[in-house]
Amino acid sequence: MAAPSTDTRRSMLAKVHIAKKNLGMDDDTYRAMLDNLYGVESxxxxxxxxxDDLLGHLASRGFVATKKGDAKPSKSAQNGKPIIAKIGALLTELGQREGRHVPWSYAVGILKRQSGVMRLEWATPPQLRAVVAALHARVQKLDRExxxxxxxxxxTINAGSMPF
Structure with a gap:
């Protein structure tokens, strides 16, 4: 059996320290627990x-590990809900102008290019307003064209070229 990668070990150590913080353990209590269970201070x-055993022990004390995607939206994301609705309306309007469906990934692509943020829910209101501005500019350009x-x-349609 191959040895676990250093990334796995590093990930487990990070999770232990997250558990320590979430459980509200001070440094002395944490080190005493390590000494009591394993005879080490670190x-x-x-x-x-x-x-792995330590993570199980911390889980039995109330620590619940969450995935990155399980995190609650930030206050700024909740403040951005009306702006996200505006983005949806602009995507619909853009789709009508272009005669095709314009997916949400179009707005996400704009956000990624502008600020490097990967999801609309993670963006701050100013970042979302920048996406609105870009979509609005695109709609205006299509209107001008x-x-x-x-x-x-x-x-216009030339009546002489009509087949009937």
């Missing part, structure tokens, strides 16, 4: 099997 001296076609006659 979790860095534990093997992967011991770290359509207006230009009407003025030049490109968008």
């Amino acid at each position: 979790s860095g001296k534990l093997s992967v099997k011991q770290l 359509a207006q230009g076609k009407l003025l030049t006659g490109e968008g």
Whole structure:
């Protein structure tokens, strides 16, 4: 059996320290627990099997590990709900102008390019407003192009070319 990677070990150590913080353990209590259970003062001296055992012990004391995706939305994300609704409306409007469905991933792509944030829910209100501005600019550009076609006659149908 291959040895666990250092990334796995590092991840387990991080989870132990998150558990320590979530359980409200001060440093002295934490070190006393390590000394009592394993005879060490630092979790860095534990093997992967011991770290796994320690995580089980911390779980029995009330620690519940969560995945990154399980985190609650921040206050700024809740403040951004109306702005996210505006983004949805602009995506619909853009889709009507282009004659196709414009998915939410279009707005997420704008957000990624502008600020590096990977999800609309994680963005701050100013970052969301920047996405709204970009979508609004795109809708206005399409409106100007359509207006230009009407003025030049490109968008009109020639009655002589109709098949009936």
